[in-house]
Amino acid sequence: MAATIKTPQEQEKMRVAGKLAADVLDMITPYVKAGVSTEELDQICHDYIVDVQNAVPAPLDYKGFPKSICTSVNQVVCHGIPGPKKLKKGDIINIDVTVIKDGYHGDTSKMFAIGKAPIASQKVMRVSWEAMWAGIDIVKPGTRLGDIGEVIQRHTESNHCSVVRDFCGHGIGANFHEDPQVLHYGRRGTGMKLEAGMCFTIEPMVNSGRPETKVLPDNWTAVTRDRSMSGQWEHTLLVTPTGYEVLTFRSDEVPPSFVRNFNQ
Numbered sequence: 585m586a587a588t589i590k591t592p593q594e595q596e597k598m599r600v601a602g603k604l605a606a607d608v609l610d611m612i613t614p615y616v617k618a619g620v621s622t623e624e625l626d627q628i629c630h631d632y633i634v635d636v637q638n639a640v641p642a643p644l645d646y647k648g649f650p651k652s653i654c655t656s657v658n659q660v661v662c663h664g665i666p667g668p669k670k671l672k673k674g675d676i677i678n679i680d681v682t683v684i685k686d687g688y689h690g691d692t693s694k695m696f697a698i699g700k701a702p703i704a705s706q707k708v709m710r711v712s713w714e715a716m717w718a719g720i721d722i723v724k725p726g727t728r729l730g731d732i733g734e735v736i737q738r739h740t741e742s743n744h745c746s747v748v749r750d751f752c753g754h755g756i757g758a759n760f761h762e763d764p765q766v767l768h769y770g771r772r773g774t775g776m777k778l779e780a781g782m783c784f785t786i787e788p789m790v791n792s793g794r795p796e797t798k799v800l801p802d803n804w805t806a807v808t809r810d811r812s813m814s815g816q817w818e819h820t821l822l823v824t825p826t827g828y829e830v831l832t833f834r835s836d837e838v839p840p841s842f843v844r845n846f847n848q
């Protein structure tokens with residue numbers, strides 16, 4: 585299946601879904617504190633999405649996933665299942681929210697530090713965020729997927745971190761995961777060319793040690809094999825005729841200073 589080009593009507597629905605997903609991250613932020621359990625955070629997000637947004641939490645029952653958000657703490661790379669364990673000082677956590685509104689998906693995640701985190705944790709938080717923006721900022725018609733992979737990989741490795749290969753970004757729309765796969769490593773000049781109207785995510789996972797991951801016996805939780813720290817951020821994007829629109833943008837996020845083409 586090739587990447588779909590969204591019609592103006594579909595683009596508007598993607599904008600609405602993206603805004604709702606971003607709003608959930610804004611809403612949950614004051615609750616992300618030492619002593620809260622990840623299943624409490626899940627319950628608060630679930631109720632907000634269902635009762636306030638009149639939307640659907642996409643992860644719930646997706647391929648058997650048991651909760652409404654993913655919560656990935658410290659060495660968890662992605663797809664952490666919310667549970668009774670409480671956050672404590674020095675932890676870092678990624679909260680990944682995907683909502684379905686009017687049949688369309690918005691998918692976004694951000695990192696939080698609980699108090700002052702160790703240097704390696706701070707580093708993967710920063711480098712994964714910068715790497716995501718380095719990839720975002722070259723999005724426009726004609727850019728190739730390999731161009732995006734290369735800038736993300738280069739930024740990550742020049743900061744002495746590694747890019748996870750086992751998970752990738754993805755096309756998104758009426759389906760949670762659509763073509764194309766958006767790899768966070770690669771070579772410029774290779775891969776599919778972007779066209780206006782495409783929607784996809786960029787969501788690099790960056791480890792402080794080696795890139796290899798393994799999935800725990802719960803069949804979801806992916807962790808670093810070497811137990812090093814892992815960071816991830818995610819935005820859903822629309823390719824515009826002149827550049828990109830970040831559909832999941834939050835007002836608390838000021839893009840890094842190297843970003844030149846924001847929402848053009």
Ligand code: MF3
Nearest residue numbers: 643646649654663680682691
């Ligand atoms: N939100 C994740 C992504 O960015 C996917 C989570 S799948 C789930 O693609 F089943 F774990 F929710």
Ligand code: CO
Nearest residue numbers: 691785787818
């Ligand atoms: Co995603």
Ligand code: CO
Nearest residue numbers: 680691692818
């Ligand atoms: Co996601």
